[in-house]
Amino acid sequence: MTANKAYLDLEARFRRLSAIEGALAILGWDRSTMMPPGSADDRGEQTAALGVLAHEILSAPQVGDLLAGAEAAGGLDAWQSANLREMRRAWIHATALSPALVEAMARAATRCEMAWREARPKNDFASLKPHLQVVLDLVRETGQAKAAKLGVSTYDALLDQYEPDGRAERIDALFAELEAFLPDLLQRVLERQAARPAPLPLAGPFPVEAQRQLGIEMMRAVGFDFSKGRLDVSAHPFTGGTPDDVRLTTRYDEADFARALMGVLHETGHAMYEAGLPAAWRHQPVGRARGMALHESQSLLLEMQACRGLAFITFAAPRMRAAFAGTGAAWEADNVLQLYTVVQPGFIRVDADEVTYPLHVILRYRLERALIVGELALDDLPAAWNEGMQRGLGIRPPTDTVGCLQDIHWYDGALGYFPTYTMGALAAAQLFQAALRADADIEPGLARGDFVPLYRWLRVNVHEKGASAGTDDLLRATTGAPLGADAFRRHLERRYLQS
Amino acid sequence: MTANKAYLDLEARFRRLSAIEGALAILGWDRSTMMPPGSADDRGEQTAALGVLAHEILSAPQVGDLLAGAEAAGGLDAWQSANLREMRRAWIHATALSPALVEAMARAATRCEMAWREARPKNDFASLKPHLQVVLDLVRETGQAKAAKLGVSTYDALLDQYEPDGRAERIDALFAELEAFLPDLLQRVLERQAARPAPLPLAGPFPVEAQRQLGIEMMRAVGFDFSKGRLDVSAHPFTGGTPDDVRLTTRYDEADFARALMGVLHETGHAMYEAGLPAAWRHQPVGRARGMALHESQSLLLEMQACRGLAFITFAAPRMRAAFAGTGAAWEADNVLQLYTVVQPGFIRVDADEVTYPLHVILRYRLERALIVGELALDDLPAAWNEGMQRGLGIRPPTDTVGCLQDIHWYDGALGYFPTYTMGALAAAQLFQAALRADADIEPGLARGDFVPLYRWLRVNVHEKGASAGTDDLLRATTGAPLGADAFRRHLERRYLQS
Numbered sequence: 001m002t003a004n005k006a007y008l009d010l011e012a013r014f015r016r017l018s019a020i021e022g023a024l025a026i027l028g029w030d031r032s033t034m035m036p037p038g039s040a041d042d043r044g045e046q047t048a049a050l051g052v053l054a055h056e057i058l059s060a061p062q063v064g065d066l067l068a069g070a071e072a073a074g075g076l077d078a079w080q081s082a083n084l085r086e087m088r089r090a091w092i093h094a095t096a097l098s099p100a101l102v103e104a105m106a107r108a109a110t111r112c113e114m115a116w117r118e119a120r121p122k123n124d125f126a127s128l129k130p131h132l133q134v135v136l137d138l139v140r141e142t143g144q145a146k147a148a149k150l151g152v153s154t155y156d157a158l159l160d161q162y163e164p165d166g167r168a169e170r171i172d173a174l175f176a177e178l179e180a181f182l183p184d185l186l187q188r189v190l191e192r193q194a195a196r197p198a199p200l201p202l203a204g205p206f207p208v209e210a211q212r213q214l215g216i217e218m219m220r221a222v223g224f225d226f227s228k229g230r231l232d233v234s235a236h237p238f239t240g241g242t243p244d245d246v247r248l249t250t251r252y253d254e255a256d257f258a259r260a261l262m263g264v265l266h267e268t269g270h271a272m273y274e275a276g277l278p279a280a281w282r283h284q285p286v287g288r289a290r291g292m293a294l295h296e297s298q299s300l301l302l303e304m305q306a307c308r309g310l311a312f313i314t315f316a317a318p319r320m321r322a323a324f325a326g327t328g329a330a331w332e333a334d335n336v337l338q339l340y341t342v343v344q345p346g347f348i349r350v351d352a353d354e355v356t357y358p359l360h361v362i363l364r365y366r367l368e369r370a371l372i373v374g375e376l377a378l379d380d381l382p383a384a385w386n387e388g389m390q391r392g393l394g395i396r397p398p399t400d401t402v403g404c405l406q407d408i409h410w411y412d413g414a415l416g417y418f419p420t421y422t423m424g425a426l427a428a429a430q431l432f433q434a435a436l437r438a439d440a441d442i443e444p445g446l447a448r449g450d451f452v453p454l455y456r457w458l459r460v461n462v463h464e465k466g467a468s469a470g471t472d473d474l475l476r477a478t479t480g481a482p483l484g485a486d487a488f489r490r491h492l493e494r495r496y497l498q499s
Numbered sequence: 500m501t502a503n504k505a506y507l508d509l510e511a512r513f514r515r516l517s518a519i520e521g522a523l524a525i526l527g528w529d530r531s532t533m534m535p536p537g538s539a540d541d542r543g544e545q546t547a548a549l550g551v552l553a554h555e556i557l558s559a560p561q562v563g564d565l566l567a568g569a570e571a572a573g574g575l576d577a578w579q580s581a582n583l584r585e586m587r588r589a590w591i592h593a594t595a596l597s598p599a600l601v602e603a604m605a606r607a608a609t610r611c612e613m614a615w616r617e618a619r620p621k622n623d624f625a626s627l628k629p630h631l632q633v634v635l636d637l638v639r640e641t642g643q644a645k646a647a648k649l650g651v652s653t654y655d656a657l658l659d660q661y662e663p664d665g666r667a668e669r670i671d672a673l674f675a676e677l678e679a680f681l682p683d684l685l686q687r688v689l690e691r692q693a694a695r696p697a698p699l700p701l702a703g704p705f706p707v708e709a710q711r712q713l714g715i716e717m718m719r720a721v722g723f724d725f726s727k728g729r730l731d732v733s734a735h736p737f738t739g740g741t742p743d744d745v746r747l748t749t750r751y752d753e754a755d756f757a758r759a760l761m762g763v764l765h766e767t768g769h770a771m772y773e774a775g776l777p778a779a780w781r782h783q784p785v786g787r788a789r790g791m792a793l794h795e796s797q798s799l800l801l802e803m804q805a806c807r808g809l810a811f812i813t814f815a816a817p818r819m820r821a822a823f824a825g826t827g828a829a830w831e832a833d834n835v836l837q838l839y840t841v842v843q844p845g846f847i848r849v850d851a852d853e854v855t856y857p858l859h860v861i862l863r864y865r866l867e868r869a870l871i872v873g874e875l876a877l878d879d880l881p882a883a884w885n886e887g888m889q890r891g892l893g894i895r896p897p898t899d900t901v902g903c904l905q906d907i908h909w910y911d912g913a914l915g916y917f918p919t920y921t922m923g924a925l926a927a928a929q930l931f932q933a934a935l936r937a938d939a940d941i942e943p944g945l946a947r948g949d950f951v952p953l954y955r956w957l958r959v960n961v962h963e964k965g966a967s968a969g970t971d972d973l974l975r976a977t978t979g980a981p982l983g984a985d986a987f988r989r990h991l992e993r994r995y996l997q998s
Contacts, residue, residue, distance in 0.1 A: 015544075016548050016551075018544075019544045019545045019547070019548035019549075020545075020548055020549070020552075022541065022544065022545045023522060023526060023545040023546075023548070023549060026526060026529060026542075026545070027522060027525060027526070030525060030529065034533070034729065035744065036725060036726050036727050036728055036729055036744060037726055038724070038726035038727040038743070039727050039728075039741075039743050039744035041743070042521060042741055042743035042744050043525075043744070045514075045517075045518045045521065045782065046518045046519075046521045046522040046525070047522075048518070049515050049518035049519055049522070050518075050519070050522055050549075052515075053519075053552055225537070226535060227535050227536055227537035228535050228537040228538055229535055229538075230533065230535060242538075242541055244537070244538050244540070244541035245534065245535060245538035245541050245542070283544065
């Protein structure tokens, strides 16, 4: 207990804020999973009212004084100091913008997203462009307002919303590292795969209920606590809710169970992070996930590093076969593993394998930065996209539908988000290799469906850190190095060139 | 549009309040239907925070001044005036109590309810008594505080929480009317039933999924709009959510489908009322249900008046048979009707038929009033209960488990609620008879599963009135008389003595 009264007052305010945000998270989950379609306006009223209340708590005139007072008074331990720092960050993001700008941004994003839903299937970028221009201008204004308060560049201010302390300079360096080896590595992987017989396909259909049961079985194996979470269905899978009430979703395709299963494992990785956040700091900013890069590292560590590896597939393949009463050689672990590690350049990011995925992200990152700094006009976006695909992946999208119209992010106002996907992939490789080094039982555990050793390490070294340290500091402490591309490169070489 | 600025300011505040209450309603539904068991504390934080925010909006220092200003300024139409009156009522209830009393009440009720869950199955009233005494004292204090503001008696102030403007004097008169004929009528019904062959039982089991589909089919027939509502499962059935997002629940018993089916119809009656409330006043106090008596009238009108009658059973019996692939004479409409109108005095209120139900309620009403005014000590409650059962229903509970421990209400702090059940039953008969008189197509409609004529009348005459008029005024306008027992008596005589 500290005698820093201003700090204690802030803790009480942020606790209240966390409860409202928790309520919003459950309402958001309900909207995507349970809400009848005609109730959207009603829900909109509720979430808008709660959003305003949350903003009022954070931007109350006293909060600025309390922050300054708490910082001046001192007497805080390391966690409290980190908490105060995260309070300051949340306050800056909340108060940097005028209410008019927040409202204009929300309205423009909603309108543009609706237009995008129509324009994407019609391959109609032209009709969408005016909407996107409005969004882009407002995002730039948002970035500039936050940049002034944070003392960083406009793009870095946008990035900071998703990846605290994330900087374009770091990302440029990381992505340059990737570009130095990835195109060549991809070429070698493609040649190697072409020289081998293709894996045998698994014959469906795969009934939804059997898929659901298999997903639940695998979630239990990983250690997901169903007394504090659920698995449901939504059009776009996500992990929502709160650390003590984690709500995962997936969607099922009866022709292909791997999409749902790997999707469930991906979301379970996110969920395990949330559930493992430091309980003592549950309703405080420092008790939250560090940022989107580490969050994505946890989903990719589980899905890509652990569950698309031979050890786990050795455990899972017989269970898959049992779930769907499969027969034949296609269900052997070796074949299943081969199926789950096919590399194939394609137009669609969300369908990409882990070798080509970063190339999709690098393209988007370069384009969105150019848009923000004004080096690229929207008129030139489709052509720039297609040329970038040609250069990076060797394929040219035949339409904007599978080109610059495919992702919702920009049309929804989310610029600065894309790089966190690949930062997460790099961190996942780095953390997984550190975990394997630290505990020799982790890999044998996966082969018997025992994730306890893996999560014992992740809990202590990642989850329970919350937001107490920056991404690089956390990685340095747990892996011996800040975020880099080495571990990712080793991972790809081992899995795709040496196995 | 009025120039009464204070009134318009109040409308904005109550709109915000309604959004928070809507969010709380969805979170409450989630808690009972979807929430994992380990997430209760987290949800408690969320609902407590939202409850405090709602209370702050309502009890803000400006609200009292705005109410006085709006009342003085005038210039309001009839609906606005009624809205202002309901705002004042909400404000009185919210501000009559000190925060310390509200908190003490909430804590005592939670503790007592938890003790009740243990004591009820153990038939252990003695261990519960100290907890109930604390609750009772705080309820009395609550009633006294509200009574001072409302200018009514302590019990009437408690009643006013559930039935606005409800008064014990009116209830005494109504219940005296009932007692004048009900015991004798019950005797004659029992003799008549004893003289007839018993109805044939329907043979189960009745699979849950078939029950669910049948429930949904019947809800659709009634006119429930699934684009703005859902049917789910909970331990204790209820209707929750909001008028634009109505969330019904039921529970299924594979040995007896009638419980769930009639339960679903009962809740659908509540739901149709909510959904039919005046859309133009959606987020204002006057746009809400009038009170619990009218709310219960809508569930009982559908379940008891319409759906346990020959017309509807003629439509429903073949559908029941089809749903469960039933065979034999038991599935004929006449037999089903007889099954659904068996009268049998029993210990348990929630299992009671519509003839004996009011006798359960009258007993509880008398006892809770005596408790509140101090004429009955808790020590004497079990004996008073058992004697009351003997006098009213001719049976004596062998244990308190099926006696004064059976209902949660008192242990949860809800005194003043019970009479609204029977006020609702009387209102249901009165409204249904008025509807049948007003539109000759209503009853033939029920026989073909067409509820449009019935709900056309109920929408205009009940639902769309919202809280614009008092219960008696509304009944006077739509049925020609204030709430009374005549229609209920005619209904019972027709159904149980003349059919």
